[in-house]
Amino acid sequence: MVAGGVTFFAVVKDAPPLDEALLKDGASSKLFDKDGNKFAEVGLEKRTHVTYQEIPKLMEHAIIAVEDVRFYEHNGIDVKRLVGAVIANVQDGFGAEGASTITQQVVKNSFLTPEKTIERKLQEQWLAVRLEQKYSKEQILEMYVNKIYLSKVNSYGHVYGVATAAEAYYGKKLNELELHEAALIAGMPQSPNNYNPFNHPEAAEKRRNIVLTLMAKHGFISNEDAEKAKKIPVQESLVQTTKDPNPYDAFIDQVIKEVSELGDIDISTAGLEIHTTLDPAAQTHVEKVLESNEIVKFPETEIQAGIVLLDTQTGEIRAIGGGRNSEVARGFNFATAIERQPGSTIKPILDYGPAIEHLQWPTYQQIVDEPYKYASGQSVRNHDGKFKGQMSIREALADSRNIPAIKAMKEVGAERAGEFAEKLGISFKGAVQESYAIGGFDGVSPMQLAGAFSAFGNRGQYNKPHTVTKVVFMDDTEISLKPEPVKAMKESTAFMVTDMMKSVVTSGTGRSAAVSGLPIAGKTGTTNFDAKTKEKFNIKSGGVRDIWFAGYTPLYTAAVWTGYEETTEENYILSSKEKALAKEVFRSVMEEVSKGKETPDFKKPSSVVLVGVEKGSNPPKLPSEYTPKDQIVKEYFIKGTEPTEVSETYNKLDAVSGLTINYDNEKGEVTLKWDYPEDKREGIVFEVQASVDEGPFTPIGTVKELGLIMKDAIPEAIYTFTVTALREEDSENRSDPAQITITIPAKIEDEIDIIPGDDDDNEDDGGEDDGGDDGNGNGNGDGNGQGNDNGLPIGIGVVLPKR
Incomplete structure (x- = not known):
């Protein structure tokens, strides 16, 4: 006991003092760009402060039910809850379950780091007891309801406090909230961005219903009232919001999301120094491209776009374009939050990359584009409805042929293909299906796609896309958030897939994304509507749901999505202008960020050799001295697998x-x-x-x-x-x-007889x-x-x- 007491006091003696200013107002967090310049301060946003007397009992009960049901009984530490958490931590490892009271949360968000360490928990408990000694329960609850972070809504920016949340989400005063609305707000602090009802309605509704269940369980409301409130759709009373005037908002959203993954932390009051990867010039250009209609002319107001630009070598995000016309989108981030089918952009990731990695296919590998059916019997078609016969996988990828892509994944095996994609940050719900080979699955975001493509340009090393490099807390504690690189594939695979995707831009479906003087590899993607949706909305022939383009140079990677938030009889992509938007946006951004920078070509590794092959030979054969020049193609092979046999197709011709x-x-x-x-x-x-x-x-x-x-x-x-x-x-x-x-x-x-007068012309x-x-x-x-x-x-x- 003496040793424990000594240890306890040794730990808590370094705890920060109870600063009343920080408890009530908190300290804003400063955000710094990649060069160390401050570009934003989070915590200075609009707030509506309420006193304890202004907190409706409905809201108080909802918060207490979900956060700390014995709030009015303990002295800052809930011993019963703590014992349960200790047992869980012993069984499942430290940090498996928390036991923080509302008082502890106020302390943690005001003074401490979010790390789940024994030292921090002891300091938190010590300060919570002291806070309870100094302030009343009503004062502590008032601090909590005014300090908590509740995600972001465009017209209010980042929302802090329950009163502001009532205005931002429902356009109401706090005392006007209905039961289902108060329950939703009370449940959000655990994971504000993930429970944002605009962005994640299903998760928000599930969390709200948990709060309602707990309120009934602890006697704050009846079971009948709880069930009645659960039946109300979570989006029913949400208000339409207007455009957020704050610059860099989409980028800041991602910063907050990454910092929140450290644990329970209120960025608005934690007084953090957050060092980010932002390139302000690139971010400004991305926003101008999406919003001004000066650089890229969007034919429709409602058409949306999302873009993520990152450093190919590090995975550091330089800019995020979260969408257009935010007053329509209600703040949804189309760069990081959408889950749409990737279309043909998945082919390098799920088909040809794994085949080169595991089967050592050359870029010349011959494959037949022909009528094909899935195992279910369903026929598969190409984008042009035609079949082109035998071709190389380079040609198949450049022209985005579907049947060769499906055959490639089938050859390498769905399991290995899925494992290859997982290493690139693309995960699947269940086993990989045949249709996944051509992008027939939900869902991928531009941020995920950019991360996957950048690994091909980074010699096979995958870096998870990120906006935060490190966080410095008020006590000068630093936490690095740089992800560790993952070897996703062989360097030979990365180079060969890259060279194939260069053909997409130079001679294939991505030609309009090319930028003069830049070595660009990339892939187009289109997703179609199913028959039921086509019939429901009377979709015209040629109408599609999504258009993608993802590409990279050795310096930058960008992924662009374009489409509509919701499909209607008018809202779907149809015109050639709309279908070209993703490539236009990509080209503009890549051209702008590459100005003044020397961009070398992708470097061939020693494990890869370039070999001249007689076109059409299968298996590949070397050309003879008589093979016509136009019948020789140069393709890459993994060293040791290149052809050695010389073709006899064009031997010296027979003499007449x-x-x-x-x-x-x-x-x-x-x-x-x-x-x-x-x-x-x-x-x-x-x-x-x-x-x-x-x-x-x-x-x-x-x-x-x-x-x-x-x-x-x-x-x-x-x-x-x-x-x-x-x-x-x-x-x-x-x-x-x-x-x-x-x-x-x-x-x-x-001798010729001449007959006079016989001159018939x-x-x-x-x-x-x-x-x-x-x-x-x-x-x-x-x-x-x-x-x-x-x-x-x-x-x-x-x-x-x-x-």
């Missing part, structure tokens, strides 16, 4: 065979004919050259046919002809030439067909008509040297 030559003395024409295998003729043309009297060879024609006619041969000349097969699209790939020689005989002048002695010749043997063309009576082309246009 059966080359013959014939001279028509009457017409002065040389006819060449040759043979070539029918099964090898596709894409092949034949180049014919001629040499006169052993002079240089000169081209006289390139033809697809198996023959050629040369007119006006020189009598007594020695002609040597070569015929070479070559690919029409790659003239470098050619066969060995076939060669033949002929000596043209001297011209024999035939309509007669064509050359035997030409009226209407010309088609080169198929239907007449002897006019010299330019690609053929004569044997259907062979005529080589003209080149004058051979004469003797």
Whole structure:
């Protein structure tokens, strides 16, 4: 007992003094940006103070029932409740259950840190007893109801005290509140942001009903009254609010949320120094993009957007755009609080990333885009309703094909795919389903998506997105809130997925998000309505629910969501302008924050090699020396898995065979004919050259046919002809030439009878067909008509040297 007493007094002697000013008014908390400059002070917001006499019994009973039912019986410490908490802490570990009385909460929020440590609890209990000695129960309750933080409502900013909450949430004075309204406010202090009825109505209603149950249990109201109040929807009497004029509000909301995770703490009265990750210039630009309509022109007032910008390397959030037209949205944060289907933005996370990580797929991996059905029998379609056959996963991702993505997740396995996503901060309710491969699940926020994408740009290291780096309390105690990095994937996986997503921006569905000079990787995403919703709201063809774009450079990552808060017959995304908004917002923000900063390209790790592959080969093969250049693609492979076999598809071409030559003395024409295998003729043309009297060879024609006619041969000349097969699209790939020689005989002048007066200009002695010749043997063309009576082309246009 002596040792315990000594220890107790050793701990409590360092407890801070009971400062009456702090008890009544508290000390505001100061927020500092990434460079250490103060940008906001929380705790100076509008308050409506009430005395104990102005607190309605309804509100007092609700608070006491849920927070401290023996408030008027104990001396600051509830021994019975404390014993129960001690047992829980022994069984489940220290901090498992608290036993704080209302008096202790006033002390903790006024003087102490929120850490659940033995030292802090002993100081809290000591100060609570002293507070009870100095102040009456009524004074302590008055302190509590005026100090507690009750989340944020736009027209009031951050709400402190029950009187302000009555005005902010219900537009009423405190004494006008109904039972269900008082119960909701009384239940909020345990987790103000999570029980905000505007943002989380289901959680708020559940918490309110707990308060009503406790009020009935302890005799403050009847069971009948409690059940009647529980039936009232939590949103029924909430008031519509107007735009919050405070700058950086969406960012500050997230700061408060992260600080509140330290434990029970009232940021408005705790006198904290909160060091954040805010970039004021970036935040200002984000807000201007969403609100001004000067940079990005939003076609509809009601269309909403949420954006999170963070540092790719650290996960530090630089700016948050929580929404547009806050008087409509009622303060809901579309950057951090929405849970919407991610659409195709999930494909790098759930499909191709895991396949590269576990199956060592190259970016060239071939996959077939073809008709496909889920195991349930439901058919799956692509965004364009078409199927493009065999392609690489790079092409499939760039063009956002659905079937290849589903096949990739199926190949790697849903369980491994889910584990990969979990490491990137994307969690699922239950087992991963087939439809998840193309984003068919709720829900993801821009903040979560930005965090996941940043890991690909950070060599596979995941940093949880955060706005707070450290908190300094009034006693100079510091707590770091920087999350520890998590190795989410191999560096090779991160680089290869990144390079595939670069193709999305350079040649795929994300081209309009590109910024000149910046290496950007990213992914588009679209979510559709189900058949029931389409029918209910008469959704027109092409109408969609959500449009996403998430992307990153080595320096910054941003995720943008656009859509409507609620779907109606008018409110859904339909026009091409609306569908492009997410990419426009991303491009504007990324361009602005990257100005004046040198942004290097993503660095290839030594575990990855770039290899030229013959296009379409499956399994991949190296190109031969005869493979056309346009049939070679360069793709990344994990070192040691690159192809070694050389393709034989484009080997050196076979030479022509059966080359013959014939001279028509009457017409002065040389006819060449040759043979070539029918099964090898596709894409092949034949180049014919001629040499006169052993002079240089000169081209006289390139033809697809198996023959050629040369007119006006020189009598007594020695002609040597070569015929070479070559690919029409790659003239470098050619066969060995076939060669033949002929000596043209001297011209024999035939005796011609001239019949006087027989000069019929309509007669064509050359035997030409009226209407010309088609080169198929239907007449002897006019010299330019690609053929004569044997259907062979005529080589003209080149004058051979004469003797």
